[in-house]
Amino acid sequence: MTMIETTMTETGPNASGYKDFSIGGFTFSRDEYFATITWPTGSHQMDIGQWLRCVQRDVAWGFFYGIVNFDAVIGTMNHYGNVDMFAGRFNEAYRRAEVDYNENFDHDELMSCFTAMLSDWTNEGYDPFAAPMETGSAYGPSRGENDMAVTRKRVVAQRMVGVPGDEPIRSDESGFPINRGFADVPQDEPVISAEPGYEDQVCSFNLFAYLSRSDVTWNPSVVSACKESLYCPTTEEFILPVIHGNDRVEWFVQLSDEIQWDVEDRDTGAKRARVVMRAGDVAAMPADIRHQGYAPKRSMLLVWENGSPRIPEMIANGEAPVHPVDF
Amino acid sequence: MQDQLGGQYSTAFGSLGQYEKGGVEVINDNPKHYAFSNMFEVATGAKPYEKVAVAKNLEYVLEVIRAEGTSGWRATPHDEFALVMDGSLEVELLDPDEQLVSDDASGSIGLEGTPAGKPMGRVQAGRGHMTLLPAGKAYRLHSDGVAVVLLQTIEGPDTVYRWADICQTV
Numbered sequence: 001m002t003m004i005e006t007t008m009t010e011t012g013p014n015a016s017g018y019k020d021f022s023i024g025g026f027t028f029s030r031d032e033y034f035a036t037i038t039w040p041t042g043s044h045q046m047d048i049g050q051w052l053r054c055v056q057r058d059v060a061w062g063f064f065y066g067i068v069n070f071d072a073v074i075g076t077m078n079h080y081g082n083v084d085m086f087a088g089r090f091n092e093a094y095r096r097a098e099v100d101y102n103e104n105f106d107h108d109e110l111m112s113c114f115t116a117m118l119s120d121w122t123n124e125g126y127d128p129f130a131a132p133m134e135t136g137s138a139y140g141p142s143r144g145e146n147d148m149a150v151t152r153k154r155v156v157a158q159r160m161v162g163v164p165g166d167e168p169i170r171s172d173e174s175g176f177p178i179n180r181g182f183a184d185v186p187q188d189e190p191v192i193s194a195e196p197g198y199e200d201q202v203c204s205f206n207l208f209a210y211l212s213r214s215d216v217t218w219n220p221s222v223v224s225a226c227k228e229s230l231y232c233p234t235t236e237e238f239i240l241p242v243i244h245g246n247d248r249v250e251w252f253v254q255l256s257d258e259i260q261w262d263v264e265d266r267d268t269g270a271k272r273a274r275v276v277m278r279a280g281d282v283a284a285m286p287a288d289i290r291h292q293g294y295a296p297k298r299s300m301l302l303v304w305e306n307g308s309p310r311i312p313e314m315i316a317n318g319e320a321p322v323h324p325v326d327f
Numbered sequence: 328m329q330d331q332l333g334g335q336y337s338t339a340f341g342s343l344g345q346y347e348k349g350g351v352e353v354i355n356d357n358p359k360h361y362a363f364s365n366m367f368e369v370a371t372g373a374k375p376y377e378k379v380a381v382a383k384n385l386e387y388v389l390e391v392i393r394a395e396g397t398s399g400w401r402a403t404p405h406d407e408f409a410l411v412m413d414g415s416l417e418v419e420l421l422d423p424d425e426q427l428v429s430d431d432a433s434g435s436i437g438l439e440g441t442p443a444g445k446p447m448g449r450v451q452a453g454r455g456h457m458t459l460l461p462a463g464k465a466y467r468l469h470s471d472g473v474a475v476v477l478l479q480t481i482e483g484p485d486t487v488y489r490w491a492d493i494c495q496t497v
C-alpha cells in the first residue's frame with residue numbers, strides 16, 4: 001500500500017487571486033466560475049457557488065451522518081473520527097471504469113483543509129448558507145472575504161432552546177430578524193407561570209418563531225434532545241446543496257409549506273422515488289438511499305436524527321435497520 | 328419584505344381542519360419504506376390522549392397526541408418535549424413527593440389519580456410552541472378544544488403502533 005502524505009498544503013494565489021489546496025491525492029483550485037478537483041485517476045469541475053454551498057454544509061455538520069455527496073461524483077463519507085473523501089465511489093460508471101478514487105483522512109485534517117478553502121474562496125458579499133435571492137455572487141476574481149458567514153457556529157442545544165443556561169431564543173436584538181419568507185409567522189411566546197424554585201424546569205418557547213428567524217438554509221441544528229433523540233429543525237429554500245447519502249434511517253417532519261425530495265439509490269444514483277411533503281407530513285428516509293430536497297418557498301423542516309454512538313457499530317455489523325418500520 | 332409580485336409570502340401550516348397531504352411517487356421502490364403519514368390525519372382518527380407513533384428510530388419515537396379535554400397524570404423518567412401543531416394546550420407540571428417511575432425506564436407511564444407532590448407551574452402553549460416535560464416529574468395536558476401535539480419521547484408502555492392504518496402502502 002502506498003503511503004500518501006495527508007498534510008494539507010496551500011499554494012498561490014493563482015491568476016484569479018485564489019489559493020490552491022491539496023491534501024493526500026486530491027488537489028482543489030478555483031477560478032472565476034469553477035472549482036476544479038483532481039485525484040490520481042481523474043478530474044472534475046463544479047460551479048463554484050455550488051461547491052462552496054456543499055463544503056459549507058460539510059464543515060458546519062462535521063461531515064454529518066453517512067455520505068455527503070457534493071454532486072454525482074465528489075463527496076465525503078463520515079466514519080466518526082476519520083472521514084473518506086471520494087470521487088466516483090457512488091457512481092456506477094466511474095466504478096465500472098475503475099476510475100473511482102477514495103482516500104481516508106483524519107477528521108481534523110480534512111476539516112482544516114475545507115475550512116481554509118472556504119475562507120479563501122468565499123468572496124465578500126457571498127454567503128454559502130443563504131438562499132440565492134438573499135446573497136451576492138460567488139463568481140469572479142478574489143475580492144474580500146466573508147469569514148463572519150462561513151464560520152457561523154451551529155446551534156446545539158443540550159436540553160432545549162430557551163431553557164436557562166442552554167441555547168437562547170432569537171430576537172431582533174440578538175441579530176436574528178424575521179426572514180422575508182416568514183414575515184407572517186406569529187411571534188407570540190407561550191405563557192409560562194412557574195412556581196418559585198422551578199423557573200429552570202418550567203420551560204417553553206415558540207419553535208416556529210425561532211425558525212422564522214433563522215438566517216441559514218439547509219443547516220439542521222439541535223433544538224431539543226431526548227437522550228440521543230435529536231430534533232434538528234432547519235429552514236429550507238431553493239435546493240439542498242448536497243445529496244445526503246444515509247447510513248441510518250432519518251426522519252423528516254414537515255412543519256410548514258412544501259419540500260419535494262428526489263430519492264436515489266445510495267450506491268448507484270438510480271432514481272427510486274420522489275417524496276412530496278407538505279405541512280404535517282411525516283416520512284422516513286431509508287438507510288440505503290440518498291436524497292436531495294427542493295423548496296420553492298422558505299419552509300420549516302424538522303429533521304429527526306438518532307445520534308446514538310451505538311449506531312456506527314450497528315452499521316458496521318449490518319445490524320442497523322435499513323427501513324424505518326416493518327409492517 | 329415582499330415576493331416578486333409585490334405580495335407577502337404566505338406560510339402554510341397545517342391544521343386538523345385544513346391540511347393537504349403529500350405522498351411518495353414511486354419509481355422503483357416500495358412506499359412502505361418511507362412510512363409516510365400526516366399528523367393531522369392521524370390525530371383526526373385518534374382517541375383523546377392516545378399516543379400514536381408516527382416515527383420510530385430504534386427505541387426512540389415521535390407520537391401524535393390528540394389533546395382534547397384533560398388527560399390523566401403521567402410520570403416521565405426522561406425529558407420529553409411537546410410541540411403544539413394545532414390548537415392550544417395547557418401543560419400542568421408537578422414535582423412528586425416520591426419517585427413514580429424508575430430512572431432507567433423508557434416512555435412515560437400513566438398514573439392513577441393525582442400524585443402527591445408540589446405544583447411546579449403551568450404553560451399555556453399555542454401553535455408552534457414547544458414545552459419541556461422534565462425528567463422525573465409528572466404532567467397532565469388539557470385543551471378546551473382539540474389540539475394536536477407531537478411528542479418527542481422513547482417507546483413506552485402506552486405507545487400505540489398502527490403503521491398499516493396511517494402510512495401510505497401503495
Ligand SMILES: [Fe+2]
Binds near residue numbers: 244250
Ligand atoms: Fe438527510
